[in-house]
Amino acid sequence: MKRFLPTMLAASCLLAASAANAFTTYTCNGHDVKWSGNSKTLFAYLPDFPSGSSERNALIEAVARLNENSSPFVFNLVYTNTVPSLDNDRTEIWIDNIAWPGVTYTWWDNNCNNFTEKDIIMDSSVSWTSSANKYYQWSYDDPSDTIVAKRPMESTILHELGHALGLGHEADEYNIMGTDWNHMSTNGNAAYTYFGEDANHGARYLYGSDGTQDLGVVHWRRIGNNGEYSTHGRTRLLDPNTNTELPFTMVKGEPQYNVNRGQTVRMELTFENNGSAYQYEDVGYYVSTNSYISTGDRLLTSVSFGQSPANVYTRYQDVTVPSDLSCSKEYWLGAKIDKDNSLAEFAEWNNATYIPIKTNWNFSCLVLQPIIIQPLALN
Amino acid sequence: MQKFIPLLAGGLLLAAQAQAHHVLNNFDIGEMAQQADSVFRGTVVDVSYASSNPVKGQGAIPHTFVTFTVDEVLHGTAETDRDNTYTLRFIGGQNNKGVMWVDQLPKFNIGDEDILFVKGNGEAQCPLVECANGRFRIVDGMMHNEYGQAIVEDAKGRMTLGAVNERIKFAQHKIGKQTLQKRTHYVNGFDGKGNDVDIPRPEAAKVTMYDAGSFIANSHQQIHKKMPNDPLGVNKRAVNVNKTKAFELRMSKKAQ
Numbered sequence: 233m234k235r236f237l238p239t240m241l242a243a244s245c246l247l248a249a250s251a252a253n254a255f256t257t258y259t260c261n262g263h264d265v266k267w268s269g270n271s272k273t274l275f276a277y278l279p280d281f282p283s284g285s286s287e288r289n290a291l292i293e294a295v296a297r298l299n300e301n302s303s304p305f306v307f308n309l310v311y312t313n314t315v316p317s318l319d320n321d322r323t324e325i326w327i328d329n330i331a332w333p334g335v336t337y338t339w340w341d342n343n344c345n346n347f348t349e350k351d352i353i354m355d356s357s358v359s360w361t362s363s364a365n366k367y368y369q370w371s372y373d374d375p376s377d378t379i380v381a382k383r384p385m386e387s388t389i390l391h392e393l394g395h396a397l398g399l400g401h402e403a404d405e406y407n408i409m410g411t412d413w414n415h416m417s418t419n420g421n422a423a424y425t426y427f428g429e430d431a432n433h434g435a436r437y438l439y440g441s442d443g444t445q446d447l448g449v450v451h452w453r454r455i456g457n458n459g460e461y462s463t464h465g466r467t468r469l470l471d472p473n474t475n476t477e478l479p480f481t482m483v484k485g486e487p488q489y490n491v492n493r494g495q496t497v498r499m500e501l502t503f504e505n506n507g508s509a510y511q512y513e514d515v516g517y518y519v520s521t522n523s524y525i526s527t528g529d530r531l532l533t534s535v536s537f538g539q540s541p542a543n544v545y546t547r548y549q550d551v552t553v554p555s556d557l558s559c560s561k562e563y564w565l566g567a568k569i570d571k572d573n574s575l576a577e578f579a580e581w582n583n584a585t586y587i588p589i590k591t592n593w594n595f596s597c598l599v600l601q602p603i604i605i606q607p608l609a610l611n
Numbered sequence: 612m613q614k615f616i617p618l619l620a621g622g623l624l625l626a627a628q629a630q631a632h633h634v635l636n637n638f639d640i641g642e643m644a645q646q647a648d649s650v651f652r653g654t655v656v657d658v659s660y661a662s663s664n665p666v667k668g669q670g671a672i673p674h675t676f677v678t679f680t681v682d683e684v685l686h687g688t689a690e691t692d693r694d695n696t697y698t699l700r701f702i703g704g705q706n707n708k709g710v711m712w713v714d715q716l717p718k719f720n721i722g723d724e725d726i727l728f729v730k731g732n733g734e735a736q737c738p739l740v741e742c743a744n745g746r747f748r749i750v751d752g753m754m755h756n757e758y759g760q761a762i763v764e765d766a767k768g769r770m771t772l773g774a775v776n777e778r779i780k781f782a783q784h785k786i787g788k789q790t791l792q793k794r795t796h797y798v799n800g801f802d803g804k805g806n807d808v809d810i811p812r813p814e815a816a817k818v819t820m821y822d823a824g825s826f827i828a829n830s831h832q833q834i835h836k837k838m839p840n841d842p843l844g845v846n847k848r849a850v851n852v853n854k855t856k857a858f859e860l861r862m863s864k865k866a867q
Contacts, residue, residue: 253795253796253797253798254795254796254797254798255795255796256793256794256795256796257793257794257796258712258791258792258793258794259791259792259794260710260789260790260791260792261789261790262790264794315668317668317669317670318669318670318672318711319670319671319672319708319711320670331735331736331737331742332715332742335713335715336713336714337702337703337711337712337713338711338712338713338714339708339709339710339711339712340709340710340712341708341709342707342708342709342710342789344710344789348708348709395714400714400793401714402795403758403775404795433796433798434796437796457772459743459744459756459757459758459760459772460743460758540798542798543798
């Protein structure tokens, strides 16, 4: 049998082009379908989201992340004891035992232009977490600890809110409308879900721009798709000569790359412009003694590049691991965008992220102490 | 003998480009069949709509009834009508107020030819194994999933998902008098200096796609391997639904 193998293109250039497909929307008889205005009340069923509960915390955070989007559209969250139901002309969210982790039911009118109702149901049988501590989340599950990592409810609600705003699933970009639970912005031990460049682009397409700006960098990237959903994996540390991934060890649930002091490595990170306008910004690349990257860390190099608000940008940067680092010790390479804080952003917490490394022990680690010979004192 | 048709996927430039950094997905036909009440090949001959009867706390909800002629049964039994038709009921559809739509659900048009892994018809909101993943589409004789991804063979000889046929992915879908269509929005690359640039086009990629015959033959093999003692699913039955019979949707504890 004659076989044909797919031809793959090596992404050899430093400026890697992303996929050309972006967000999806729906048309009805040729019209875009969306809400008629720029705000909608979202009724949350109080018994499912009681005050102080983790479910309410997740909902509040998800709505806040949605409302940060760079279009004028917002959801106004109202808690109610009115029992929710489908097709009651109210847009609602509640928790029930359903077949999917989350689902959004959409209604639009016979004029085929506007949504009339959206209902979001979250599955009660899923083990959810609302913690921003990364070790409580699936994506950072540390098998060596006793914490039971769970699916972050906030990210799944945010995915459903994307549907409620008018977006469809998207497989061709790193984005929240693909796989939601590893679409995270992480620095240190905190991992937050966020709406992201692609969904913000879609929101602006449907509702226009509100003029707000935001940049971000994450250690996640698109690695493929599962049906309509993009799938995401960690960004890597590569050998610049071969463009292949450097050897790593899984440490606390994360890949920790083994590097030599003085070695030049290629950092892969995903940059996003979540705002309304093109930005040309400085990015600092650092090495840190902990996983929280800040401008207080040791600067390795600084670069400037432009970012369109219309494409996710997984970018490569070569840096040299300093020769004076300690041997056999953990460090974190990282990047911080808008390091001089020159841009007013709707979110400042998503500007830095890390890639764990550990320096190898080799002969360069041997420090020869000079031998001092004392003259023998003769009496 | 299995027959594979080579296809130049490079004509789908955007899809092929996306594929260049895809991790292809494998799926287990035997496992899906084990979960199914029945697996059959059929052609859509009718799509109609009816609403559930109101129950306490929940009004009438539109549903879509998709009727197939059953051309071939691969596993289990589909309880067809006398005219060899079988009807699946999905939540969503139209009523006098407008359209109800669920993103996760498969969308059917009359004339669609499919291989379906049926589970829970008449009870589940989406009566297919893994919902839309339980539908394989035959378009121009070649196999695709619900989203237009070609079913291809990977280097280890496994069924997997390949490039997207955008003609399928973005096909128009009729709901009554309304024509719905998923719309993707394309973006250019950029050169890091603020200039949009054309993203480099990859060379045409050659992949091995499954046609319907080879897919069915392979499915028989996988089903037999998974269930060697009952590859036919002798005691498994997928119930039919009657489009004219009243039904209720008890989807919620809040609607009890």
